[in-house]
Every structure is written in structure tokens, then in C-alpha cells.
Amino acid sequence: xxxxxxxxxxxxxxxxxxxxxxxxxxxxxxxxxxxxxxxxxxxxxxxxxxxxxxxxxxxxxxxxxxxxxxxxxxxxxxxxxxxxxxxxxxxxxxxxxxxxxxxxxxxxxxxxxxxxxxxxxxxxxxxxxxxxxxxxxxxxxxxxxxxxxxxxxxxxxxxxxxxxxxxxxxxxxxxxxxxxxxxxxxxxxxxxxxxxxxxxxxxxxxxxxxxxxxxxxxxxxxxxxxxxxxxxxxxxxxxxxxxxxxxxxxxxxxxxxxxxxxxxxxxxxxxxxxxxxxxxxxxxxxxxxxxxxxxxxxxxxxxxxxxxxxxxxxxxxxxxxxxxxxxxxxxxxxxxxxxxxxxxxxxxxxxxxxxxxxxxxxxxxxxxxxxxxxxxxxxxxxxxxxxxxxxxxxxxxxxxxxxxxxxxxxxxxxxxxxxxxxxxxxxxxxxxxxxxxxxxxxxxxxxxxxxxxxxxxxxxxxxxxxxxxxxxxxxxxxxxxxxxxxxxxxxxxxxxxxxxxxxxxxxxxxxxxxxxxxxx
Amino acid sequence: xxxxxxxxxxxxxxxxxxxxxxxxxxxxxxxxxxxxxxxxxxxxxxxxxxxxxxxxxxxxxxxxxxxxxxxxxxxxxxxxxxxxxxxxxxxxxxxxxxxxxxxxxxxxxxxxxxxxxxxxxxxxxxxxxxxxxxxxxxxxxxxxxxxxxxxxxxxxxxxxxxxxxxxxxxxxxxxxxxxxxxxxxxxxxxxxxxxxxxxxxxxxxxxxxxxxxxxxxxxxxxxxxxxxxxxxxxxxxxxxxxxxxxxxxxxxxxxxxxxxxxxxxxxxxxxxxxxxxxxxxxxxxxxxxxxxxxxxxxxxxxxxxxxxxxxxxxxxxxxx
Numbered sequence: 001x002x003x004x005x006x007x008x009x010x011x012x013x014x015x016x017x018x019x020x021x022x023x024x025x026x027x028x029x030x031x032x033x034x035x036x037x038x039x040x041x042x043x044x045x046x047x048x049x050x051x052x053x054x055x056x057x058x059x060x061x062x063x064x065x066x067x068x069x070x071x072x073x074x075x076x077x078x079x080x081x082x083x084x085x086x087x088x089x090x091x092x093x094x095x096x097x098x099x100x101x102x103x104x105x106x107x108x109x110x111x112x113x114x115x116x117x118x119x120x121x122x123x124x125x126x127x128x129x130x131x132x133x134x135x136x137x138x139x140x141x142x143x144x145x146x147x148x149x150x151x152x153x154x155x156x157x158x159x160x161x162x163x164x165x166x167x168x169x170x171x172x173x174x175x176x177x178x179x180x181x182x183x184x185x186x187x188x189x190x191x192x193x194x195x196x197x198x199x200x201x202x203x204x205x206x207x208x209x210x211x212x213x214x215x216x217x218x219x220x221x222x223x224x225x226x227x228x229x230x231x232x233x234x235x236x237x238x239x240x241x242x243x244x245x246x247x248x249x250x251x252x253x254x255x256x257x258x259x260x261x262x263x264x265x266x267x268x269x270x271x272x273x274x275x276x277x278x279x280x281x282x283x284x285x286x287x288x289x290x291x292x293x294x295x296x297x298x299x300x301x302x303x304x305x306x307x308x309x310x311x312x313x314x315x316x317x318x319x320x321x322x323x324x325x326x327x328x329x330x331x332x333x334x335x336x337x338x339x340x341x342x343x344x345x346x347x348x349x350x351x352x353x354x355x356x357x358x359x360x361x362x363x364x365x366x367x368x369x370x371x372x373x374x375x376x377x378x379x380x381x382x383x384x385x386x387x388x389x390x391x392x393x394x395x396x397x398x399x400x401x402x403x404x405x406x407x408x409x410x411x412x413x414x415x416x417x418x419x420x421x422x423x424x425x426x427x428x429x430x431x432x433x434x435x436x437x438x439x440x441x442x443x444x445x446x447x448x449x450x451x452x453x454x455x456x457x458x459x460x461x462x463x464x465x466x467x468x469x470x471x472x473x474x475x476x477x478x479x480x481x482x483x484x485x486x487x488x489x490x491x492x493x494x495x496x497x498x499x500x501x502x503x504x505x506x507x508x509x510x511x512x513x514x515x516x517x518x519x520x
Numbered sequence: 521x522x523x524x525x526x527x528x529x530x531x532x533x534x535x536x537x538x539x540x541x542x543x544x545x546x547x548x549x550x551x552x553x554x555x556x557x558x559x560x561x562x563x564x565x566x567x568x569x570x571x572x573x574x575x576x577x578x579x580x581x582x583x584x585x586x587x588x589x590x591x592x593x594x595x596x597x598x599x600x601x602x603x604x605x606x607x608x609x610x611x612x613x614x615x616x617x618x619x620x621x622x623x624x625x626x627x628x629x630x631x632x633x634x635x636x637x638x639x640x641x642x643x644x645x646x647x648x649x650x651x652x653x654x655x656x657x658x659x660x661x662x663x664x665x666x667x668x669x670x671x672x673x674x675x676x677x678x679x680x681x682x683x684x685x686x687x688x689x690x691x692x693x694x695x696x697x698x699x700x701x702x703x704x705x706x707x708x709x710x711x712x713x714x715x716x717x718x719x720x721x722x723x724x725x726x727x728x729x730x731x732x733x734x735x736x737x738x739x740x741x742x743x744x745x746x747x748x749x750x751x752x753x754x755x756x757x758x759x760x761x762x763x764x765x766x767x768x769x770x771x772x773x774x775x776x777x778x779x780x781x782x783x784x785x786x787x788x789x790x791x792x793x794x795x796x797x798x799x800x801x802x803x804x805x806x807x808x809x810x811x812x813x814x815x816x817x818x819x820x821x822x823x824x825x826x827x828x829x830x831x832x833x834x835x836x837x838x839x840x
Contacts, residue, residue, distance in 0.1 A: 016689055032601055040559025111569070117561035169557065170574065172603045192602050192609075193799065194791050220684055220789045221798070224668050228683040232675045367802075398551025398804045429561075436564045443560075 023502075023519060024228050025237040025512065027226040028195045030219040033365030034316045035175040036152035037107055038167040040114040040419070045150045046511035047217065050198060052152035052181030055082050055101070056145050060505045060516065062326060062421060064145055068096065068153055068182060074464065077140035079122075084131040088205045090155040091179075098127040103156035105135075112167045118147050118419075120439065121461075128208040140462040142469060146328060147420045155180050184208060184515040185215065193219060198514070201459040204518045210515050230255055232495050236519070237502060241495040243313050243370060249497055258496040260506045261317050263324055264417040266369055266488040268302075268362075268379070270295055270410070271429075273447030277410045279391055283354070289410065289446075293352040295484035298411070299338045300345035301386045302379055304489045315493035320415060322426035324491040326508040329423030329470065337488075338481075357387025360410035368397040369415045370492050376413055404445040412445065415492070421509065423473050424460050431480060432457050448485040452476075452494060465467045528828055532821045537588075539817040543810060544584040547615065552576075553600050553804035567828040576806075586662070587810055597807035606811045610793060615695045616686055617785070617792030621778045623708050628777075629770055632720045633763075636727025641754055643732065655721040665781070667787035674710060680705050684789035711837030715784040719773050726769060730762040779816055815834050 030429070031047040032039050049057075057067035066072075069082040088096040104179070105125045109116045112282040121144065137144060154175070159165055162434075163176035179187040184204050189197035196217045220226040223242040229235045231252065241249060241257055249257050270289040277283055288294045304318045320337045323330050349355060364376035373394040380390040390411075404412055418425030424494060433449040436439035456476045463469040480486065493512055505516040553568050555575070571577050575586060590597060596606040635655075639648040658666070675683035687703030689696045698704030734740065735758055743753045782794035789795070793812060800808035 033603065038603075039557075040561060102725075114559045114562070167572070168603055170598055170600065170603060172598075172605075176603055192604070193796070218685065218789070221795075222786055222789065225671065225684050225787060225789055228668075228671045228676050232683055234675070234683055374698060396551060396802075398553070398556065398802070399549075400551075401555040402552040417560075439563050442563055 010381075021213070023212045023237075023514075023517060024235045025215070025239070026218050026220040026229060026235045027239050027512075028219065028221060028223070028226075029513045031196070032192075033168075033176045034179045034187060034190060035102075035164075036154065036181075037110075037113045037115050038169060038176070042417075042510055046509070047196070048152060048179070048181070049183070049511050050185045050514045051152070051179045051183045051187055052154070053183045054149050054151050054153065055084075056149050058149055058421075058507065058509070060507060062508050064149060068101075069199065072145060074140075074142075075134060075136075077462075077464065079134060079136040079141070080144050081128075081132065081134045084133065087204060088180050088182050089449055090158065090201055091201050091203075092155065092158050093203075094155050094157050096153070096155070096182055097130045098133045099130075100153055100156050100275075101125075101133045102127055103159070104151070104153045107154065107159070107165060107167065108151060110166060112169055114167070114169075115151065117439070118151055139458075140464055142462070142464045143328070143420060143422050143424060145305070149335050150419075152181065184210075188214075200257075208515060210517050211513060211519055212517055215514055215517075223510050227497070230499070231501065237496065237498040237504065237512070239494075239496045239510070240370075243315055243495065246313065246315060246495060249437075254500055256498055256500055258494075258498060258504070259315060260494050260508065261324055261326060261491045262417070262494045262510055263327060263421060263508050264369070264415045264492045265319055265322055265324055266316075266372075266375070266415045266489050266492060267322065268298070268415050268489070269412050269446045269448070270298075270485075271407065271446045272449065272485070277358075277360050278408060279410055280359045283358035283360070287410075288352065288354055288358055288360075289379060292308065292483045293348045293353045294354065295487070296338070297345040297348040297352070297386060298383065299484050299487045300341045300348070301388075302382050302487060302489065303340045304337060305340065306382075307375055307378055307492050310377055311371050312490065314492070315495060316370075316490040317493070319488050319491045320481065320486055321423075322480070322486060323418060323423045324508070326491075327418060327421050327423055329473045331423070331470075331474045333474060334477045334481060338484075342385055349386060349388075354387075357389065359389035359391065361391045361393060362395045363400070363403060363409035363412040364392060365397045365400045365413065366394040368400065369441065371412070372413060372415075375489075407445070409445070414443070414445075414486075416443070417509075423477075424457075427453065427457055427460065427476055431476070431485060441446040448483075450479060450483060450485070452479055524832060525829070528825055532825050535821055536814070536817055540588065540810070540814060541581075541584060543813045544580045544587070547583075547804075547806050547809065548580060550801060550809070551804045553806060554653070556803050557600055583806075587807075591811075596811040599800075599806070599808050600805045601803045606807045609796065609808065610811060610815065611694065612696075613793045613796050615697060616790060617778060617781050617794060620708065620711055620715060620784070620790060620792060621774070621781060622635065623699060623712040623775055625719070625770070625774055627712050628716035628719035628723055628773075629633060631716075633727050633766070635720075636724040637731060637754070637759060639724070640728045640731035640735065643728075651724075655724060658717050658721045663718070663783045664787055666717060667710070667784060670710045670714060671787070681709050683710075684793060711784050711788045711790050714787065714809025715777060715781055718780075719770075719777060722773070723766060723770060727762055730765060731758055734758045734761050737780060746810055772827070775820050778819065 029043050031044040031318050034050045036052045053067045055069035056064045058512050059065050072080055072082045075081050084098060101328050102125055121137045121141045122135050123138045126134045128134060158180045159253055164173040164175035168176055177190045184201060185198035186201045188199050192200050198215050226238045227245050230238045246257050272289060276285055276287050306320060308316045318337055320335050321331055362376060364373055366373040376392055380392050383390050416426050429443045432440045432454050434444050453476050456472055462471045463472060494506055496506055498504060501520045503518040533766060554571055558566055599606050635651055639651055642648045642681055671683045674681045685707060686698045687707035688701040689698050689704055690700040743757055749754060782797060785792045785794035786798050797812045
């Protein structure tokens with residue numbers, strides 16, 4: 001029955017002339033806003049990368065290339081100079097100049113903006129001439145261009161004329177539902193939560209390589225519905241494909257599954273600072289997780305390969321550090337995870353004085369990462385083998401972060417995708433001793449603290465020489481691995497589904513870039 | 521009568537206030553909206569500032585009071601997720617849910633009555649047995665599963681009907697309708713069946729048992745004795761007497777069709793208020809959740825109030 005039907009469908013499709021009609025794609029969530037500075041989240045930035053542009057952009061392999069800036073160079077150790085592209089116009093026709101860059105910088109650093117942290121190191125921005133801008137930094141900042149690839153430039157004239165000079169967080173302004181970028185596509189219809197329609201921008205400065213004449217984005221929340229819509233051809237691309245549907249879709253001739261590793265590393269963290277465990281008292285004082293040998297024992301007891309093979313069905317890659325191999329500054333030399341070795345784990349526990357094990361609580365989200373709760377359940381079973389009695393508590397992500405902030409855990413799951421796509425990012429947010437004043441360690445819930453790493457971070461942040469910088473990064477990774485401050489497990493996979501006749505590029509940041517799409 | 525009415529309306533108002541209070545006390549358990557509103561690189565200072573700005577640092581009773589005083593002026597606040605006025609969003613989404621609920625209610629009623637009569641008249645027939653067993657499956661399968669099964673059969677395998685969305689809608693004033701385009705009508709089929717199936721089986725079983733009851737009455741036997749045709753007996757005499765309880769039950773079920781639409785809307789990505797509510801729960805969008813819950817309780821309270829008034833109108837003993 002099925003074969004007859006699909007044969008008929010193929011025949012019908014073949015009978016029709018190939019025309020680049022509307023390209024339809026679906027994702028799980030709707031971008032909340034069309035304002036490029038109001039919300040720093042992947043759905044928003046990913047969508048708006050098709051409409052707005054930054055000074056730089058990332059190519060298919062995440063390497064930086066010129067966009068609104070043609071080239072750029074460090075000004076000694078004081079900052080960066082950007083030479084802007086001439087002859088670029090916004091979608092409303094007004095010309096792009098250095099004034100727009102300065103305006104966008106000011107807008108993006110307002111308290112109402114969600115992207116101000118990208119400019120934490122910037123002291124001043126100077127317009128040299130219409131096509132040259134300088135960003136002066138308080139200290140040398142080698143990765144500043146990497147940090148601001150998603151800093152999108154708005155037209156000063158348009159934004160001010162429409163009274164949208166301040167990004168809106170709890171109200172709406174003109175830029176929430178309208179967009180005016182310099183990018184390859186312009187928004188022609190925006191219906192929040194229903195659909196967003198874009199069309200190619202005819203006067204785009206770069207040469208268009210896609211063959212889309214119109215593209216329509218629809219959020220489809222329920223993964224099974226999205227898969228059905230792809231199979232029935234109502235949409236041409238979906239993101240994500242649920243792991244359990246990968247095998248089934250791969251066997252269907254009309255669709256294909258694209259898989260690559262993502263930027264997000266899934267790890268376990270520990271309560272390093274609390275005097276005793278929160279959940280149980282059989283371990284007594286001190287908190288066993290203060291001892292690196294106990295953390296290392298956990299590291300040896302978790303069979304990451306088994307998790308990847310069974311729970312993730314092969315769609316993930318084991319990882320030894322807090323960034324994925326696709327990121328800048330990944331430590332090639334330290335790529336080996338600690339071996340899965342129960343004897344060694346038991347020996348370490350005995351050495352630390354917990355030969356009989358102890359019990360503790362593990363906190364996990366159940367709707368944040370791919371198969372998050374299942375992975376935690378597996379970890380509970382694995383840790384039981386070395387005598388650790390783990391009480392798992394899984395909860396929706398809306399409740400999860402509050403619990404972590406309140407310190408209600410002994411061990412917890414965390415996924416981290418570095419916003420700058422650089423290895424410095426997780427050190428700053430997850431590894432350094434928390435310090436609200438200096439905005440350090442804001443996601444270091446367990447309070448891991450190591451003086452050497454704290455001292456390494458400023459050096460990493462200001463080292464211009466790539467080789468020296470990599471050596472510093474390697475040092476910090478080595479310390480973190482020896483201390484077992486976190487248990488990095490695997491890099492999540494990107495799983496996209498597309499119709500067989502669609503060619504597209506899957507980028508590690510999970511952004512879907514329309515200008516790389518060809519419909520055959 | 522007037523004092524009865526006043527008493528009923530006051531009671532209804534009290535119910536609404538209590539529902540709101542319970543809802544607001546629950547919001548604390550749904551989670552923290554702040555993490556959804558701020559990006560990865562937020563600082564503790566950002567968190568504190570936004571929380572104060574939204575009034576989330578206040579006890580829930582005060583949050584509720586603020587909500588009530590604003591609501592009294594017709595202001596339901598601004599959605600945390602979309603940054604737009606909640607009343608505007610709900611007005612935009614309501615037509616989708618109301619059209620879906622209407623079509624499902626019509627489907628449930630017509631099919632329920634027809635199948636109910638059929639299974640009552642032919643109660644020993646093979647087809648009637650098949651229908652009764654099938655209806656058992658329909659009642660016991662969860663809505664979610666029925667929706668997915670229908671999508672796989674009619675959208676993926678047969679390619680007849682769309683798997684998601686409302687199709688093309690036409691704007692008639694402030695109302696967006698799917699009734700005027702063929703894709704809009706097609707899009708209504710699967711969600712309406714999914715949503716109405718449970719009510720349909722309920723009505724069918726109700727009609728069947730009422731009908732069987734009525735057919736045993738003496739006046740039916742006399743009608744047969746008079747030599748009236750089966751058709752006249754079944755439809756003119758039996759059916760009419762069956763319909764009274766059916767109409768009462770169906771009226772009361774209309775509210776639950778709208779409330780149950782949440783699951784159907786999620787499965788079919790149907791852009792109604794149910795889907796809006798699910799999104800709001802996931803994002804902890806408190807203003808949207810509060811407005812939706814109040815709206816649904818207003819609806820239920822109104823339906824009950826009308827039913828109460830109708831009873832009084834019908835039964836003189838209640839008029840004291």
C-alpha cells in the first residue's frame with residue numbers, strides 16, 4: 001500500500017515542472033522577537049542571521065569572514081579597527097555607514113539589551129571616517145571579532161524614525177515585529193507563533209547562491225507532527241529530528257537526515273563548596289565532592305560510550321573538555337576522556353575513605369537537552385556499581401535553573417554552548433570562582449574554585465599570540481581534568497531533516513542559513 | 521427571582537476570585553520566567569533588576585492584587601514571551617479555538633445522534649456491534665494518540681489532509697476564519713475529529729441507552745399496535761423523547777471541548793488559545809497563563825449560571 005502511494009507521489013512530482021516555489025521550514029520554537037539586541041537566544045539570533053548582518057559572519061565551517069566589514073586589524077593592544085564595506089544598503093534603501101555601527105553598539109549596550117556582555121571589554125567606540133570604526137578595549141582582546149559575529153547592525157535612521165532606539169523586553173516596539181537589515185533576506189510577513197515569511201533582498205551586496213524566491217518559517221512544537229509534516233512534504237526542512245525517528249527517516253527515500261556535532265557539551269557538575277551534602281547525611285562532613293578523588297571516581301564510573309550508543313543512538317560524540325572539537329581553542333592534546341574503569345573508580349573511592357560508598361542527590365532537567373532525563377537515569381545505574389546510591393530528581397527547565405541557583409543539588413547536569421564559540425567562554429562562566437562584581441563564574445553553580453585557573457583566565461583573555469594562547473588554554477583544561485571539576489560527557493548532535501531535493505548546510509551553531517539552500 | 525439572580529451572580533464572582541487566587545499561588549511552582557527571558561550571559565544584577573521590574577519579587581497575593589486591579593481596567597498585562605498585550609494576543613487566537621470547538625461540537629452531536637439511533641434500532645446487528653466496540657477504543661485511546669494516528673493515515677500515507685496548522689485564513693474584520701477557503705476547511709477536518717471523538721462516543725452511548733429505554737415504553741408499544749410505520753415510531757415518537765437529556769449534556773460539554781482543545785491544538789499546531797496556553801506554561805509566561813485561566817473560568821461560570829437560570833425558569837418550585 002505504502003509503496004504504491006509513494007510511487008504515485010513520486011510520479012506526480014516528476015510530472016510537475018521544477019520551480020523554486022516557497023521553501024517551508026519548521027523549528028520547535030518561534031523566534032520571540034525580530035529585534036536583534038533584545039534576546040540573546042539561538043532561535044532569535046539564528047533566524048535573524050538571515051535578515052541582519054554583523055561586521056563579520058561565519059562561513060560553513062564556523063570560520064570568520066568579512067560581512068559588513070571587509071577587513072579588520074588589532075590596533076596594537078588597544079582594540080580593533082574595522083574597515084567597512086562600501087556601497088551596502090539596508091533593506092529600506094538607506095546607506096550603511098560607520099554611524100550605524102556606533103548607533104547599534106550604543107543600542108546593544110543599553111541595560112534593556114540582552115547582548116551587552118559581548119562588549120564587556122569595550123571602553124570606547126570611535127568613528128574614524130564613514131567607513132572606518134575603532135573599538136577600543138580596556139585590555140588586549142584577541143577574540144573580540146569572534147565575540148561579536150552575532151552583533152547585528154541596525155539602521156540608525158530607520159530605528160530612530162520608528163521609535164525603536166531602545167530594545168524592548170517587556171513591551172513591544174516597532175523593531176519587535178519589523179526588521180530592516182542588510183542581509184540576504186527581508187521579512188515580508190511576521191505573525192508571532194504562526195509564521196514568518198522572508199523574501200530575497202534584491203539589492204544585497206553579496207552574490208546570492210540560493211534559489212529561493214520566498215521562504216516561510218512555522219514553529220511546530222510537537223516533534224511527531226513535525227516529522228509527519230516533513231514526510232508529507234508540507235515542510236521542506238525540520239529542526240530538530242527526534243533521536244528515535246532518525247533510523248525511520250533514513251530509510252525513507254523522500255527525506256534525509258543530516259547529522260553533525262553541535263556546540264553543546266553535556267556534563268555533570270558537583271556541589272564543591274557546601275560543607276555537607278544536601279540530600280543525605282550518611283556521608284557526614286566534609287562533603288565528599290570536595291575531594292577530587294571522589295569526583296574522579298564518578299568520572300571513571302560513567303560509561304559515556306554506552307550512553308552515546310544506547311540512549312543517544314549513536315548521535316553524539318564523547319568529549320573530554322567543556323568545548324566541542326568544532327570550537328576555537330579546543331585542546332587537541334587533551335582529547336582523551338578518562339577510561340571507563342570501575343576498579344579504578346572503586347579504588348579512588350576507597351582511597352578517599354568511602355569504600356562503602358555513600359548516597360547523594362542528582363538534579364536533572366527533563367525537557368532541556370536531548371534525552372536528558374534518560375541519560376541521568378543511566379548515570380544513576382552506573383554509579384550504583386561503585387556503591388554510590390543516587391537519588392535522581394528530574395524537573396522541567398523552568399524550575400531547574402532556580403533550583404541550581406539556590407544550591408539545591410549534590411550533583412547536577414548542565415549543557416553548555418559557548419556564545420563566542422571559543423574555549424575561553426566556559427572557563428569564564430563555569431570554571432572561575434564566582435564573582436558577581438567581575439561578572440565571572442555566573443553559571444558555576446557548584447562553586448568550583450581553583451586559583452591557578454582563576455589566574456590563567458585574564459592571561460587567556462588578553463594573549464594575542466595564538467600558539468601561546470592555546471598553551472594557556474591547554475593548561476587550564478589539564479588542571480580541570482586532573483581536578484575533575486566537571487564530568488564532560490558528550491557533544492550533542494544536530495539532527496535536521498530535509499526533503500531529498502533540498503541541499504543545505506548544517507552549521508555547528510545550529511543556525512539555519514537560508515542563503516545556502518538550494519531546492520533541486 | 522431577582523434576589524436569586526443576585527445571589528447567583530455574587531457566588532459566580534466569588535468563584536472567579538478564588539480560581540484566580542489558586543492560580544496565582546500555583547505560578548510559583550511552574551518555574552521562574554526570568555531564565556527564559558534573559559540569555560546565557562546574564563548577570564545576577566540583570567536577574568534582580570528584571571524581577572523587580574516585573575514585580576516578581578512581590579508575594580503572590582500582591583501580584584494577584586495588581587493583576588486584579590489592572591484587569592478591572594481591562595488591562596491584562598504584557599506577555600513575557602512576545603512582549604505584546606495579552607488581550608491583543610488572545611483576541612487574535614480565540615477565533616481559531618472557537619471555530620475548531622464549534623466544528624467538533626457539530627461533528628460530535630450529528631454523528632453521535634445518528635450512530636446512537638442506529639445502534640439502538642439495530643442493536644442486534646453486526647455493524648452495531650462493530651460500532652459499539654470501535655467506540656470503546658475511541659473512548660480509551662488518548663486524544664494525543666488519536667491525533668497522531670490520524671495524521672499518519674491521512675497526511676503522510678494518503679496525502680489527503682494537512683498535518684498541521686489552519687491552512688489559509690481570511691480576515692473578516694477582527695475575526696480570522698478558516699471557513700472561506702478550501703485549505704482552511706481541509707485543515708479543520710482532522711483536528712475536529714480528534715477533539716470531537718470523545719464527545720461523539722459519549723453522545724452516541726447516551727442516545728443509544730435513552731433510545732432503548734424509550735423504545736420499551738408503553739406508548740411505543742401502542743404506536744406499534746396502531747400500525748404506525750417503524751420510521752414514524754423511531755423518529756417522531758422515540759427520538760424526540762430521547763433528545764431532552766442529550767441536549768442538556770451536550771450544552772455542558774461545550775465548555776470542556778474548548779478546555780480540552782489544548783491537547784488537540786498542540787498535536788496539530790493549531791494556533792488557538794490552547795496552544796498559546798501550553799507555550800505560556802513552558803515559558804512561565806504568567807500574564808498569559810493568568811488571563812487564559814480567568815477566561816476559561818469565566819466561561820464555565822457563565823455556562824453554569826445560564827443553566828441555573830434556565831432551571832429556575834423551567835421549575836417554578838425554585839422561585840421562592
